Amino acid sequence: MKLKKSDASRREFIKSASLASAGFMIVPRHVLGGKGFTAPSDKIVVAGIGVGGKGKSDLRYFAQSGKADIGFLCDVDDRQAKDSVEAYPKAKYYKDWRVMLEKESKSFDAVSVSTPDHNHAIQAMAAMQLGKHVYVQKPMTHDIFEARALTQAAKKYKVVTQMGNQGSSGDGVRQLVEWFDAGIIGDVHTVQIWTNRPIWPQGIPWPSTKPAVPQGLDWDLWLGTAPYKDYVDNLIPGSWRGWWDYGTGALGDLGCHLMEAPFRVLNLKYASDVQASVSSVFTAFGKRGFFPDSCPPSSHATLTFPKTDRTQGPITMHWMDGGIKPERPEELGPDEMFGDGNSGILFIGTKGKMMASEYAANPRLLPLSRNEEVKVPRKLERVPGSADGHYAQWVEGCIAGYGKKQLSSPFEMAGPLTEAILMANLAIRVADIPVPRKTGNGMHYPGSNTKLLWDNQNMRVTNYDAANAFVKRTYREGWTLGN
Structure with missing residues (x-):
């Protein structure tokens, strides 16, 4: 879903002053170098869409891998987002995921989608069209047409994908x-x-x-x-x-x-x-x-x-x-x-x-x-960490690049x-x-x-x-x- 200018002017995103620090910026891997470049920190920057509930725990597991910085947070509900906002005080917070993708796409490598089922496909597709790796909570989509479209898109845009059925890594x-x-x-x-x-x-x-x-x-x-x-x-x-x-x-x-x-x-x-x-x-x-x-x-x-x-x-x-x-x-x-x-x-x-x-x-x-x-x-x-290792496996896949590492639930399987x-x-x-x-x-x-x-x-x-x-x-x- 591409944000229209009229929508952008209508939907003001929220920036909490407590989250911002002067001059702070997380630099994604793709900015630090060109094709084939490995960042000195060997980390990716993740943007989360839907950061309460399951989204909160997903982000926690990505961060615990030691190879992912949580750079951006987005949620339509400030109440649900509260814990994640407190957990990642340097991350910018947005209300509208379309605004976040439009304004910040050069500043992150990957997107985690943990929203209700009916919005999974539009959010994941928008991220993939920007060349971003995507982790999507289960089920991957709300309808069959969307599932087929996302499966094809992952291959077309050559991005690393994973569905959130962690038992597949068990x-x-x-x-x-x-x-x-x-x-x-x-x-x-x-x-x-x-x-x-x-x-x-x-x-x-x-x-x-x-x-x-x-x-x-x-x-x-x-x-x-x-x-x-x-x-x-x-x-x-x-x-x-x-x-x-x-x-x-x-x-x-x-x-x-x-x-x-x-x-x-x-x-x-x-x-x-x-x-x-x-x-x-x-x-x-x-x-x-x-x-x-x-x-x-x-x-x-x-x-x-x-x-x-x-x-x-x-x-x-x-x-x-x-x-x-x-x-x-x-x-x-x-x-x-x-x-x-x-x-x-x-x-x-x-x-x-x-x-x-x-x-x-x-x-x-x-x-x-x-x-x-x-x-x-x-x-x-076996996947290191078994089912809990599902998250780090995706992070490692993103760092390696499309087609370089085997994942448990890429879209071609999910x-x-x-x-x-x-x-x-x-x-x-x-x-x-x-x-x-x-x-x-x-x-x-x-x-x-x-x-x-x-x-x-x-x-x-x-x-x-x-x-x-x-x-x-x-x-x-x-x-x-x-x-």
Whole structure:
């Protein structure tokens, strides 16, 4: 999103006098030297967009690498930004990310995006078009079209990218790969994934109250690409995940942490079809409610992936949220933990099963006694710091330059993973949309009885056109993806 001059004059950025010191300047690596130059400090300068909550912890991990200076901070909400502003007193603070990119692009090397899902793509794309390396919180984007666009842009602009699914740098997923490669569980044909998320309200009507916008929050900027609605309480900082205009539900929150392991183990790319069922919501009068703005309280989506170079046939992947779980495997004892109690991943192969927790942590063969018996040589290099090393890995990649270091979740890998998550959401959304019955009273839900067939090349559902409305969103006027 390129800032228009009219917008720049309208949107004054905030500079806190306590943050500024006379003559202070952090010089980025690309200014200190030309192509191939390594700065004496061997550091990069990072600009953060969205610096409260998860953004705050992301910046902390970058700084802890010892090779990143936090030079610029940007947040639409001064309340959320407060801790980061105090933590990095030399960093300049902006309210509008477009102003920051326009004014300061020569002074930083990389951008960290940790805003609500609906603004990820425009912010990451704008940074990449300036030649900046990008770290984007999961999910990479809000819709499938955006995911494909960012995947292509990372290659076009030759920038170092990483999605914030830190489990992809963990030891657990590498252990799962080694077990699979050793043939311990045979050919995998089915993967089951589950979570207790959402832990925020879903399946509810949009609030009817219209409270005043809190001081320090630029509500219009927070909305960004989303349709305009009046401010409501309790949306910020976390409940926005349950509203389709801003979040992507439980799938967007934990899908990237749980689906990544099957993608890596089996080399999955793009799904060929998806279907879903969702929980019913009943009003006080016992009738089924329909709340189109809100994600359903629970859902079950089933994706099919074509055969890969690591499988003998197609893969069926089940996603369950809202506390729904698959049947316990018979190899698991009645009192033994299934997943981590809240979430889990189960690989079902022709010779056995293996299981892991959230982030693919604590991988286990089933029955659990096999973990004492089976010994497989370590063949894959581990990321220093495991999952926590995900951040330093990106920093090191930025310092080395595009294509010089292997990363755990670059957009070329994170893009297809994100698309699969958003494809499951396509099926969930059409399964939750009623239409009037042609005869009689009430509503029916035709999408709930449909397997959506996916044309990957054209990014289109071929047999149920209503679903295509969610493949690419229509942005609010004044917002675009790139130039």
